[in-house]
Amino acid sequence: MEATAENEAGTQETMEDYSRELEASFRKIGEGEIISGTVISVDETEVILDLNYYAQGIIKAEDMSNDPKFNILEEVEIGSVIEATVVKADDGAGNIQLSCKEAKDILSWDILKQYMEEEKEISVKVSEVVNSGVIAFVEGIRGFIPASQLSLTYVEELEPWLNRQLTVRVITVDEEKKKLILSAKVVERQKAEEEINHRISMLVPGTILEGTVESLMPYGAFVALKEGLNGLVHISQISVKRIKSPSEVLTVGDKVKVKVLNTNDNKISLSIKAVEEESQADEMEEREAAQYSSNEDIGTSLGDLFKNLKF
Known part of the structure; x- marks a missing residue:
C-alpha cells in the first residue's frame, strides 16, 4: 500500500513537472522582454541558454558586456543563470537572439x-x-x-x-x-577609522603616555600619541596652576607626559595636570620616607648610646 502511494505521488509530481514545462514551452516571448536562462554552452563567439522553451537563446559575444576587458570564456560558466533582453524572437535559425548588455542597461x-x-x-x-x-x-x-x-x-x-x-x-x-x-x-x-577606533578602545584609563603637542586651541591642546593616535588635553587639565591660555605653559612641539582620563565616543581625553599631581605626590612620599628613615637612624643611634652607658 505504501509503495503504491509513493508511486502515485511520484507520478503526480512527474505530471505536474511535465505540465509546467509544456506550459512554459508554449508561452509567448516578445521582443524587448527580459528573460532568464541557464547556460548550456559557451565558446569564444556566443553563449547558448536553455530557456525552458521550445527554442534556445543565443547571446553573441559582443552582446554580453559593455566592458572592453570582458572575457567570455573566463566569466561565463555552464550552469549559471543569465538575464538577457530579447532582441529577436527568431534569429532566422530558429533561435531567440538575446542581449545581455541591453538587459544590464535596464537592470x-x-x-x-x-x-x-x-x-x-x-x-x-x-x-x-x-x-x-x-x-x-x-x-x-x-x-x-x-x-x-x-x-x-x-x-x-x-x-x-x-x-x-x-x-x-x-x-x-x-x-x-x-x-x-x-x-x-x-x-x-x-577602514582607517575602524583601525584607529580599535586602537583607542585598547587604551586603559589611567595609563601614562608620552606625546608631542601638535596644536594649541583656546580650549586646550591636542597631543600626538603613538600609532597615529591623538587626544585633547582640556585647558583645565594642562597645569596645576590656573591658566587663561594653553600657550602660557605649552608650545607646539613640546614633549609631554599625559594620563588617559577616558576614551568616550572614540575620543581620547588626556591630562598633563594629573601626571604633575602624581609626580608631586610621589616626591612628597619620598621626602616623608627619607625623613622617617633619618629619624629612625637617630633613634637607633641614641638607643645604642644609652645602652653602653653605666649608671
Missing part, C-alpha cells in the same frame, strides 16, 4: 542605486586611465573613479593604477545622465 542602474544605499563594497578592476581619473565597470556599467577618490593619499601618477584591483563604493548614480562615480577613498577612510 543595472537599479542594482547600482541599491549598492549606493547599502554602502556596499564592490571589487572592481581598473580597465582604463583617462584624464583626471580611471575607469572601472560595475554590473556592466562604465564607472569613473576620480584621482581624488583613488586613495587617502595624493595620487599624482595614474598609469600605475591600470589593471589594479580595487575595493570601491558607489557614491553617485545618475541613470538619466548615464553617470556612475565610484570611490576607493571612502572605503580606505572607513
Whole structure:
C-alpha cells in the first residue's frame, strides 16, 4: 500500500513537472522582454541558454558586456543563470537572439542605486586611465573613479593604477545622465577609522603616555600619541596652576607626559595636570620616607648610646 502511494505521488509530481514545462514551452516571448536562462554552452563567439522553451537563446559575444576587458570564456560558466533582453524572437535559425548588455542597461542602474544605499563594497578592476581619473565597470556599467577618490593619499601618477584591483563604493548614480562615480577613498577612510577606533578602545584609563603637542586651541591642546593616535588635553587639565591660555605653559612641539582620563565616543581625553599631581605626590612620599628613615637612624643611634652607658 505504501509503495503504491509513493508511486502515485511520484507520478503526480512527474505530471505536474511535465505540465509546467509544456506550459512554459508554449508561452509567448516578445521582443524587448527580459528573460532568464541557464547556460548550456559557451565558446569564444556566443553563449547558448536553455530557456525552458521550445527554442534556445543565443547571446553573441559582443552582446554580453559593455566592458572592453570582458572575457567570455573566463566569466561565463555552464550552469549559471543569465538575464538577457530579447532582441529577436527568431534569429532566422530558429533561435531567440538575446542581449545581455541591453538587459544590464535596464537592470543595472537599479542594482547600482541599491549598492549606493547599502554602502556596499564592490571589487572592481581598473580597465582604463583617462584624464583626471580611471575607469572601472560595475554590473556592466562604465564607472569613473576620480584621482581624488583613488586613495587617502595624493595620487599624482595614474598609469600605475591600470589593471589594479580595487575595493570601491558607489557614491553617485545618475541613470538619466548615464553617470556612475565610484570611490576607493571612502572605503580606505572607513577602514582607517575602524583601525584607529580599535586602537583607542585598547587604551586603559589611567595609563601614562608620552606625546608631542601638535596644536594649541583656546580650549586646550591636542597631543600626538603613538600609532597615529591623538587626544585633547582640556585647558583645565594642562597645569596645576590656573591658566587663561594653553600657550602660557605649552608650545607646539613640546614633549609631554599625559594620563588617559577616558576614551568616550572614540575620543581620547588626556591630562598633563594629573601626571604633575602624581609626580608631586610621589616626591612628597619620598621626602616623608627619607625623613622617617633619618629619624629612625637617630633613634637607633641614641638607643645604642644609652645602652653602653653605666649608671
